[in-house]
Amino acid sequence: MTPSLEGKTLIITGASAGIGRAAARLCAAQGAALVLTARGDARLQALADEIRGGGGRVTALAGDVGDEAHARRLVALAVDNYGGLDGAFNNAGTLGALGPTPGIALDAWQHTLHTNLTAAFLAAKHQIPALLQRGGGSLVFTGTFVGHTAGFPGAAAYAASKAGLVGLVQALATEFGPQGLRVNALLPGGTDTDMGREMNPTPEGLAAVARLHALQRLAQPEEIARAALFLLSEQSSFMTGTAMLVDGGVSVKRA
DSSP states (O other), X not given: OOXXXXXXXXXXXXXXXXXXHHHHHHHHHTTOEEEEEOSOHHHHHHHHHHHHHTTOOEEEOOOOTTOHHHHHHHHHHHHHHHSSXXXXXEOOOOOOOOSOGGGOOHHHHHHHHIIIIIHHHHHHHXXXXXXXXXXXXXXXXXXXXXTTTBXXXXXXXXXXXXXXXXXXXXXXXXXXXXXXXXXXXXXXXXBOSHHHHHHSOSHHHHHHHHHTSTTSSOBOHHHHHHHHHHHHSGGGTTOOSOEEEESTTTTTOOO
């Protein structure tokens, strides 16, 4: 059975490219009304136009997920335009500063944590009251296997910020589970996105990352989006507080 989001309203961040873009298309196809955000307005609005052209309901607002006022505005758009909020895929993030840890500047470290972890807190802070008004719902945060089941040299800020999401998810799941709110982290493996290519900019680098996976390939964004759809839908109704690996076996492969 295909998960249905008919009658649901969702916020999706980092929606203009990669996993967020694929998730927006998929959730719209399953009937959700969407509030989309990303930093780049042109690609975001093009996606919104595409979804509207297919009969979907969507509002798009470019902005910085690390800005608390923006987090508040996204929730207001969901409530004002669609009557409430039923879930969110908080997917926006950054690789941040990469390289030997002693060479990472403090402001670069803080920027990475702010974008990947503090922004997730701000999203939850403003999304949760609206979700509870509708009786609960589902919050999903995009993490990574890096810093969870595997360590990569030169990625200390990225790993620490994404690992922190797992702790946030566990705390929120226990705090708001009695009120019907489910909170989960989605941990993709290597995925063929702009961000993935930024981290591995050569064909040889991408091939090496693919070989790390038991499936011997990278994920396509649509594959990760389907996992997000599962967590956002009622098909995952008894799942909360999890760090769900969708990683092609990279966490278990040793040879």
